[in-house]
Amino acid sequence: MADRHGLSPQRGEAERLRIGVLASQGDFGAHAEMLRSLGAEPIEVRTAEELSGLDGLIIPGGESTTITKAIERDGLEPAIRAHADSGLPILGTCAGMIVCDREHLGLVDAAARRNAFGRQIASFEVELKVGGIGPDPMRAVFIRAPWIDEHGAEVEVLASVDDRPVVVRQGQIVLCAFHPELTDDSRLHALLMAMATAARNRAAEVRGISSRG
């Protein structure tokens, strides 16, 4: 079942990035597929143990109330916090944006507004330019999506719809109100993987220095 979509790329096992996808609830499968297509090893995460040894983490779209309750029920918060504290990157999409905001895990100094664009009937897709991934716009699919109501100075806005921030970045955390995993555009996933590679290199450098010292 894990391989229901029949994808099983084999390449450079030793170097492959291990990217966790929170699988408590939501469209984690589509994220995993996109990561696989980029050569990373996606790890479905449902327990705190599964959060260890990752190079990066995706908190997917889904129902933010359901995911928040699952994080609490399954005791995942300390491990997610430890992941963030050690400078490893996180990509949160839609519900993932809400889960990371001030009111929830507090990983990003921003307040997300749930269902900000309205009910399903108001859901939409649009061409959207996103900073940091190149000049071509993304096909951005918004499903009962949130936006960022208000944010601190540390938070960089990478894209907006009607002046409402919908992609933001603070340090190693990128939050996105729409669903790149529902399209063929993998640039935000590639950004996460680039951040994960950089974090891995930093860690290797630190190890190198300490072993020489």
Next chain:
Amino acid sequence: MAERATFRVKRGLAEMLKGGVIMDVTTAEQARISEEAGAVAVMALERVPADIRAAGGVARMASPRVIKEIQEAVTIPVMAKARIGHFAEAQVLQSLKVDYVDESEVLTPADEANHIDKHAFEVPFVCGAINLGEALRRIGEGAAMIRSKGEAGTGNIVEAVRHLRGIVGGIKQLGALGREQLSAQAKELGAPLEIVEEVAEGGWLPVPLFCAGGIATPADAALVMQLGAEGNFVGSGIFKSEDPERRARAIVEATTHFNDPERVAAASIELGEPMRGDDIGQLAAEGELLQQRGV
């Protein structure tokens, strides 16, 4: 520039509900209990299937007043059922801005020959299916989500298992056929060729597949998830049980941790009595099967 109600946008919400539980509710209070228990969405209806079965008579769309109360009570998506072929009920539900319409065999069918033309709507639809052909016909009509029908209101999982195995098995069989065999297979399935080709190539339905109709315990939820369901609808199983709050939470937990029997066991402790189940053979003998409606 922004486009609403594209098929991707319609299907998108169903994608977000994966790994979750959609619960039947008849009141705002039940909706609140469901949300608090971790439901990904609620389904508004007049009576839960077990009560529809007991009451007999004509089962219709829920009253707009109740739907509005439920919408005001929760922030998760609110779905509602329309009768098979009753496009005016679906229009009413769309005007109420429900998040999904379930064109459902649980209600009394309004049209014996035709389903709703779901492409004509902006609101997305979910439909039931007992086999692959039926699933693909509904997708051809515009359904953006499929649920195996099972036998609603019985608390008996046997039909859900049969339907799910049939649909998943049917998908695998399609994948094994040569391209030249697909046309004949489409005819046999009674399904549009282009969708048959899409399934054969992609190895899965073009929309999410959930399970419905008979889930009463956490182990039932784990069973159907292992059989390939991507999420669960629970109808009478929650609010016809002794302790709906705990049972709802336990079924949510088992739907996430379906591959972890220890978690399913732990979630199953001290839930009180499940709903009383019905024997399918007896219902069939009495001509009371809902799954035969609108195939």
